[in-house]
Amino acid sequence: MTLLLAVVIGVLYAGGLYMMLRRSLGTLIIGLALLSHAANLLIFTVSGLARGRPPLLPDNGVPAGPVSDPLPQALILTAIVIGFGVLAFTLTLMHRTYQITGSEDIDELRSTE
Amino acid sequence: MLTAVASGFILAILVALVRRISSPAAGWFLAALPACLAAYFSSQASRVWRGGPILEHHTWAPGMGVALDFRLDGLSLLFALLITVIGAFVLVYSGKYLRDRARLGRLYGLLLFFMASMLGLVLAGNLLLLYVFWELTSISSYLLIGFENQRAAARSAALQALLVTVLGGLCLLAGIVLLGNIGGSFEITALLAQGDAIRAHALYPAALSLILIGAFTKSAQFPFHFWLPKAMEAPTPVSAYLHAATMVKAGVYLLARLNPALGGTTAWTAALVAVGVVTMVGGAVLALNKTDLKQILAYSTVSVLGMLVFLIGLGTPLAFQAMAVYLVAHGLYKGALFLVAGAVEHETGTRDIGKLGALFKSMPVTASASVLAALSMAGLPPMLGFTGKELLYESALHAPVHAGLLTTAAVAAGALLFILAAAAGFGPFFGGGRHSGADVHEAPSALWIGPLVLATGGLVLGLAPALMNAAVRSATLAVAPAAATPVDLALFHGLSPALVLSAVSAGGGLALYSLHGRLIVAGDGLKPLAQWGPASIYDRAVGALNRIAVTQTGLLQTGYLRHYMQMVIVTTVALVIAGIVRWAALPQMVGPVGPQFHEAVLAVAIIIATIFAVRSTSRLAAVAALGVVGIGVSLIFALFGAPDLAMTQLTVESLIVILLVLVMYHLPDFGVFGPRRYRLRNLIVSAAGGITMTLLVLTAASVQYAPPISTYYVENSYTQAHGRNIVNVIITDFRALDTLGETTVVAASAAGVWAILRLRSRKGFFK
Structure with missing residues (x-):
């Protein structure tokens, strides 16, 4: 499964990067979202996959058996929320840029004027 | 202190x-x-x-x-x-x-x-x-x-x-x-x-x-x-x-x-003596064809600095004495001469020795200071410069090796300094330069007091050099504690070889001074040689550095976002691949868990949705595909023991899709810009990035540097933080400060969004 997920991550990265390399504002957003998924999945996969053992403790507080690693999950949880914040901000900025410049070609945004 | x-x-x-x-x-x-x-x-x-x-x-x-x-x-x-x-x-x-x-x-x-x-x-x-x-x-x-x-x-x-x-x-x-x-x-x-x-x-x-x-x-x-x-x-x-x-x-x-x-080592002596002698003679020679007062003084300073380095290199007790005495003598006379040059320029408006002359009558005090200082620089008695120069000759005569050569160099430098002293300190006041001096006045007291006191200091210490015995002895003791000898400075030591050499250098200097005008002209003929000098090497080095900077900036700072991204991606790929190769760990192709059928379907669905999102030219179709990817990812989280992640991802994904649909509605369909080969290059670069990340995952999943630190959280989650959902406890308790940072980021981004949206409400702001 690690191999399969590694391929999924590779495809997500390649897709995200390709979308960001295009000159259009709209594809930049899509690319950003894809990259964010790719990064989250990367952390998740690298920390070791364990099928169906959530890091929840029974009532007595002592784990019944091995559970999946809670720390990467906490990291990813943070990353998902921050990724959303960044995406929302970028999206608004892009929209505003398009409104002002009337173009969605990033190559036309070279000057700071 | x-x-x-x-x-x-x-x-x-x-x-x-x-x-x-x-x-x-x-x-x-x-x-x-x-x-x-x-x-x-x-x-x-x-x-x-x-x-x-x-x-x-x-x-x-x-x-x-x-x-x-x-x-x-x-x-x-x-x-x-x-x-x-x-x-x-x-x-x-x-x-x-x-x-x-x-x-x-x-x-x-x-x-x-x-x-x-x-x-x-x-x-x-x-x-x-x-x-x-x-x-x-x-x-x-x-x-x-x-x-x-x-x-x-x-x-x-x-x-x-x-x-x-x-x-x-x-x-x-x-x-x-x-x-x-x-x-x-x-x-x-x-x-x-x-x-x-x-x-x-x-x-x-x-x-x-x-x-x-x-x-x-x-x-x-x-x-x-x-x-x-x-x-x-x-x-x-x-x-x-x-x-x-x-x-x-x-x-x-x-x-x-x-x-x-x-x-004291051979390397030390060789380096200091060689560099010192070359600088001592070369500096004085280079000064010969200068006509600007300050240039003459500057090159003669170079010469004296070489002399001091040479004396330290010699390393005999006498040489250290000479160094200490000449250090003081030079500070006094050179400081005075520079200040005089400034006073002369202040009053006449020029520093060119060709234009200066006969200023003695108009500026008698400045002239006196200048002459006293020049006498010291020329190494004539009864100035401190004379004592210093005698000690220099004496040290060179008694040099452990190459005494003849070093003495010749020292005497030559002495003669050259004589010429320079006459040209810079004597000529402007008594020479036959064009300036009549009629419309020139004495400099204000602030301008002559310094040179006068410094030059007089040279005279007093020259007349009674024994005043400096204790100071020089203490200085030589600091420079060479082992080789301390009693110091007995005197103006006149009897008819010594050094005195003869002094006479030779003064006589030579005097003879050459009459030729100074011709030396200046002759020096102009040698100007083409300067292009091989260290100064032009410096100029060329600085020029080359600037050209490299311009080329490199032009190459790297194109102003195109995609160029920056391509550079980042290519660099990352190169570094990661180099790391994997160096690690020499073959990626582990089979993980600890083999895929089950429904998981494989899920993975393939994500891949297909990604490709669809990339290929689509319709914005809404791309957003929908992105939603499929997000839901797929959250399902993977759910399947592999991360229900919290799955829930959060699902919520956020829904929000993102709604947001994208709302905003994308106002944007045009994705434009396809640039010729085909650009797109091909983008494809190659991003594919390389993707493949690298795949390899990175496989490599990282197959190695483990250190035992995971999560054990601590698993063990203490319930006992210390009283929570049974370990992920939640980490976020709200163990790593609460990180969560505060995260909240701040989200708040900042919300504030940014709000500010941008408010800008829109002000009509005509950008028009």
Whole structure:
């Protein structure tokens, strides 16, 4: 499964990067979202996959058996929320840029004027 | 001593804070500080001469072996007195000299700043502290050379001096670090005590070369001499103070200071004697065809600096005496001559010796000071310069090796200095130059008092050199503790070989002076040679550096976002692949868990959705595909034991899709820009990025550096934080501060969104 997920991550990265390399504002957003998924999945996969053992403790507080690693999950949880914040901000900025410049070609945004 | 150094900095800051000091009289006021410091150092003199070095210790950064250690011994004392005495006169002088009154405060501040740095340099008892002050003097020199920063020539001269001295300063720092490692301490006292161990160490040659480069650049030794004549762009009092009397002698000071630790080896002697002799003769020769007073003086300073380095290299007790005496003699006469040159320029408006002459009647006081100083420089009795030069000849005659050659060089330099002294100190007042002197007046007292006192000092010490016995003995003791001999300076030693040599050099100088006009013309014929000189090498190096910078900036900073991204991606790919190859870990193709059918379907669905999102030209279709990817990812989280992630991802994904649909509705369909080969290149670059990440995942999943730290959280989640959902406990308790940061980011982004949206409501804002 690690191999399969590694391929999924590779495809997500390649897709995200390709979308960001295009000159259009709209594809930049899509690319950003894809990259964010790719990064989250990367952390998740690298920390070791364990099928169906959530890091929840029974009532007595002592784990019944091995559970999946809670720390990467906490990291990813943070990353998902921050990724959303960044995406929302970028999206608004892009929209505003398009409104002002009337173009969605990033190559036309070279000057700071 | 900390107080002495700090007071200079404090006064400099005060002068800078008081914004407008435009009164020339302020110079007399400010000169009180160096005068008091000079008095303080004089009061310590007898204690130092009799009792040895005075040490002072203040902690600064004990963990790094850096302390505010100060050390006042015979050598430091000599320098400290030169710095403070000449500093006082220079401050007085500057007030009257500078015509641009508005900038007077700046000049005062910088001069005081320099004085404090230079005092710190010669008093520092710790090499790292010494280095700090060393660089501070370089910086103040830079600011003072470029003082008239409206002129391009001043700016480029300042930059050149800074680049050369700071390059040497960096070498010096490396050398100091090496030396500190060899000796186990940066304390000068500790290092000087273990010279034999240092000289025998394997790293000695490296440390020595680096320290020598530092000292040679600072003291304008060949081939780094070219910055000093260019530094004459500075106002004249600055040239007198920094570039004749004090700062350029910092390299000489360092060599003398470290002589007990580094000196005496063949490499040391060879380097110092060779470089010193070449600089001593070469500097004086280069001065011959100059017509600008300050240029003549600058090149003769280069020559004298070479002489001092040469004397330290010789390493005999006599040579150290000669060094100490000539150091003082040169400080006095060269400081005076520079100040005279400034006074002459102030009154006549020119520094060209071809245009100056017969000024004696109009400027008798300045002329007297000038002649006294010139006599000292020419090495004529009864001046201190004569005593110094006699000692130089004596040392060269008794040099352990190549005595004949070295004596010839010393006598040649003596004769050349004679010519230069006559041309710069005598000619403008008695020569037959064009200036009639009729419309010229005597300089104001502030301009002649300094030169007169300094030159008279040379006369008094020349008449009674025995006054300096204790000081010179104490200085030589500091330079070479083992080789201390009694010092008995006298004006007349009887008919010695050195006296004969003095007569020879003076006679030769006199004979050549009559040819000086022709030498100037002849020198012009040699100008094409300059293109092979070190100065033009410097110019070419700086030019090449600028061209590289322009090319590189043009190459890397295109202004296109995609170019930046391509560079980032390609660099990352190269580094990660290199890391994987170096690690030589074959990625583990089969993970611990094999895929089940529904998981494989899910993975394939994500891949298909991604490809669809990339290929789609319709924005809404792309957003929908993105939603499929997000839901797929959250399902993976759910399947592999992360229900919290799955829930969060699902919520956020829904929000994102709604947001995208709302905003994308206003945007056009994705444009396809650029020719086909651009898109192909993008495809290749991003595919390389994707493949690299796949390999990275496989490699990272197959190695484990350290045991996971999560065990702690699993064990303590319930007992300490009373929570059974470990992920939640980590976020809200164990790593609560991180969550606070995360919340802040989200809040900031919300504020940003809000601000951008509000901008829209103001109609016509951007139109």
